[in-house]
Amino acid sequence: MNRKYIAIYVTVFLLTMFSCAESKQKEAEAETEDQAETPIFEKGNLTSKEKFVGDVYMNLLVPEDSTYTTKxxxxxxxAGSRTNWHYHPSGQILMVTEGTGYHQIEGQVKEIIAKGDVVKxxxxxxxxxxxxxxxxxxxxxxxxxxxxxxxxxxEPVSDEEFSE
Structure with a gap:
């Protein structure tokens, strides 16, 4: 076979391979972006304004029961929404999965919490x-x-307390 034709075949083969690899990389990147935008759990239902200020959504994953005694x-x-002041007789653990927010213990400075933080x-x-x-x-x-x-x-956390 002529060297000219071999060179053409090799060039076409390599271009096809690079094109396929680039296409697969773009597909993988698109899939990663889709996964990053998909929340771990459904958003849940809008909560009552009795205990929250602004729009807050809850998805109860483990209801209270007498076997596991955990909720x-x-x-x-x-953005801008929050709980009222409250406490838990047995304490609470928070694991931030998305975004940035605030947490404040009465008498202490408000702290910033963000994705990956765990608060006890x-x-x-x-x-x-x-x-x-x-x-x-x-x-x-x-x-x-x-x-x-x-x-x-x-009581609700006032706009002044929220903004401090």
Missing amino acids: SGSVTFE VPKNVKHWRGGSKEEAMTHIFVIPNTEMGASVWF
Whole structure:
């Protein structure tokens, strides 16, 4: 076979291989982007305005029961939304899965919490949390030992407290 034809065949083969590899890379990147945008759990239902300020959504994942004595769920706070002041008789664990928000224990400085953070709230400690001013925040909560009671609720967090 003529060297000219071999060179053409090799060139076409290599271009085809590079094109396929580039296409597969773009597909993988698109799939990764789709996965990054898909939340771990469904957003859930809009919560009552009795215990929350703004739009807050809850997806109860583990309802209270007498076997596991634990309550757990995923909560999404839109930017600027938040819980009322409250405490948990047995404490609470929060695991931030998306976004940036705030958490504050009464008498302490408000702290910023973000994706990947884990917050352990001691038992009977009054606190609140919510999305930041600019960004939504989603977390998973775990309340252990619900036989002691799940939550005790108080007044809303004022706009002034939220902005401090």
